[in-house]
Amino acid sequence: MTRELLGWFAHAQRDLPWRHTRDPYRIWVSEIMLQQTQVRTVVPYYERFLARFPDLASLAASPLDDVMKIWEGLGYYARARNLHAAARAIVAGRRGVVPQDPDRFAELPGVGVYVRAAVMSIAFGKPLAAVDGNVKRVLARAFGVEEAVDRPAGATAIQKIADRLLDHEHPGTFNQAVMELGALVCRPREPDCPACPWCDACVARAEDAPHDYPRKSARRPVPTARIAVGVVARRGRVLITRRAESAMLGGLWEFPGGKIRDQESAEAACRREIREETGLYVDVVAKVATVRHAYSHLKVEIDVFRCVHRKGRVRLRGPVDHRWILLEDTGHYAFPKANHKFIPVLKDAPVERRGRPRASKRSARSKPDRKPGA
Numbered sequence: 001m002t003r004e005l006l007g008w009f010a011h012a013q014r015d016l017p018w019r020h021t022r023d024p025y026r027i028w029v030s031e032i033m034l035q036q037t038q039v040r041t042v043v044p045y046y047e048r049f050l051a052r053f054p055d056l057a058s059l060a061a062s063p064l065d066d067v068m069k070i071w072e073g074l075g076y077y078a079r080a081r082n083l084h085a086a087a088r089a090i091v092a093g094r095r096g097v098v099p100q101d102p103d104r105f106a107e108l109p110g111v112g113v114y115v116r117a118a119v120m121s122i123a124f125g126k127p128l129a130a131v132d133g134n135v136k137r138v139l140a141r142a143f144g145v146e147e148a149v150d151r152p153a154g155a156t157a158i159q160k161i162a163d164r165l166l167d168h169e170h171p172g173t174f175n176q177a178v179m180e181l182g183a184l185v186c187r188p189r190e191p192d193c194p195a196c197p198w199c200d201a202c203v204a205r206a207e208d209a210p211h212d213y214p215r216k217s218a219r220r221p222v223p224t225a226r227i228a229v230g231v232v233a234r235r236g237r238v239l240i241t242r243r244a245e246s247a248m249l250g251g252l253w254e255f256p257g258g259k260i261r262d263q264e265s266a267e268a269a270c271r272r273e274i275r276e277e278t279g280l281y282v283d284v285v286a287k288v289a290t291v292r293h294a295y296s297h298l299k300v301e302i303d304v305f306r307c308v309h310r311k312g313r314v315r316l317r318g319p320v321d322h323r324w325i326l327l328e329d330t331g332h333y334a335f336p337k338a339n340h341k342f343i344p345v346l347k348d349a350p351v352e353r354r355g356r357p358r359a360s361k362r363s364a365r366s367k368p369d370r371k372p373g374a
Contacts, residue, residue: 001198002167002174008197009177012184014039017046019176024098024123025056031118032079032110035132036296039183045074056098059084060091068251068334075337081251082110100124122172129162130175131155134182139165140214141186144203149214186210224299228270229257229339231346232282234309238327238346241278241319248295253333255304256319266303274307278322279315282307289345293338304342 013019016039018030029049033042049070053059059067064084071080086108090096098119099105106116117128136149139161147154167174185192191210193199204210232239232255240253258273260266267284274282289304314322325333327347335343 001201002165004197005177005181006167006170006173009173009180013176013180014184017043022123024100024119026050027123028098028115028119029083031115031122032083033074035079035114036076037074041074045071056087056090056096060087064251065334069332072252072334073337073340077249077251079110081245085109086111098123100126102126102128118175121175125171127166127168127171129159129166129171130179131159131162132179134179134186135162135175137188137214138178138182138186138198141191141204141210142198142202144207145213146215148217150216154215222294222297222299224301226260226266227257227300227302228260228266228273229255229302229304229342230270230274230282230284230307231255231288231304232274232278232280232307232309234324236326237324239278239280239309239314240323240325240330240333241316242321244318244320249336251334252336253323254336254339257302260303267305270303270305270307275312277316277318278312279317280312281310283310289342291338291341293336293341300338302338302342304345306346 016030018027021027030042030046033046033049052070053062053067062084064081067080067084068077071077074080089108090098099108100120102116102120105111105120111119114130114132117126117130118132120126121128121130136155136158139145139158140149140154143161145154145157145161147157149155149158162178165174165178181196181198185196189211193202193205193210196202196205199205204213239256241256242253243250245251256274256277257270258277260269264272266287270284271282274280285306285308287303287305291302291304293300293302316322323333327343330343
């Protein structure tokens with residue numbers, strides 16, 4: 001089976017940028033980006049990332065904000081934070097060289113079982129079988145694995161098959177070939193069985209039941225959360241806050257807000273969440289948008305309000321940083337996709353400066369504005 005697979009891969013593989021290098025850093029970046037993300041999405045991000053951070057030293061020397069901005073929109077932001085932390089650890093303690101020992105490599109932030117096997121096999125020829133979603137599907141179908149692949153017994157069965165099949169002379173090529181087979185031929189919904197080099201030996205093909213594999217445990221319903229967000233204006237600027245790195249979407253900037261409680265209006269939730277997160281009291285001026293967004297484990301429905309600062313100074317509880325910025329400067333900061341769905345609407349209207357009627361020019365001049373700040 002290995003010979004047929006490698007022969008197929010030699011002529012069928014896609015021309016992808018990370019297949020033109022043996023640089024472990026560049027291979028590592030590609031494998032981190034490819035987790036939970038399709039190739040066509042990854043390619044432009046990969047090229048932009050390496051144009052900005054061509055090596056470990058440049059990545060380690062850059063602020064996390066710069067890394068997050070380049071990563072913006074790719075999702076699963078812990079990948080970017082961990083890659084940045086790993087680069088700094090290597091530059092600080094390993095003389096800037098990616099370790100070739102699989103166990104030492106696995107000690108780095110964000111390096112799990114799959115990344116360890118993929119990078120070590122492709123970059124250094126280590127005989128480690130890499131198992132991702134494509135590999136699980138291909139091997140479950142080819143060998144008729146009955147256990148659910150998202151449960152320990154099924155994952156163990158797939159890993160054993162992958163280990164047994166692995167070509168120890170060309171482990172990196174073998175791993176890429178199985179993954180490519182899953183991406184191009186043994187697809188989830190429309191497998192092209194006649195084009196598969198393993199077609200004659202495939203259990204699922206023999207049963208005429210490729211869609212019965214891989215087996216998976218029943219999915220839980222994805223909950224929906226209602227969120228209220230406030231765009232708080234003060235002297236022509238708006239407030240953004242930065243999420244803690246340990247939180248979901250950690251390290252990204254956002255407009256403050258949070259979950260709407262049962263029996264609570266969206267406007268009341270907006271005022272309450274802003275007060276609890278930032279210490280500011282605000283007046284809600286108008287609703288500007290409702291946006292919906294889906295994550296892998298959660299759907300959100302977000303009501304967005306224009307607000308004006310009424311009183312109080314910023315005292316953060318939850319967020320770890322804040323800025324008062326011009327709306328046109330949002331492009332300098334990395335925001336979640338959900339925020340990007342309403343930012344264009346905000347830019348179409350002027351920022352409110354006060355919640356109460358505008359003061360006369362004379363009274364306004366009597367109280368000069370301070371510089372923007374906390």
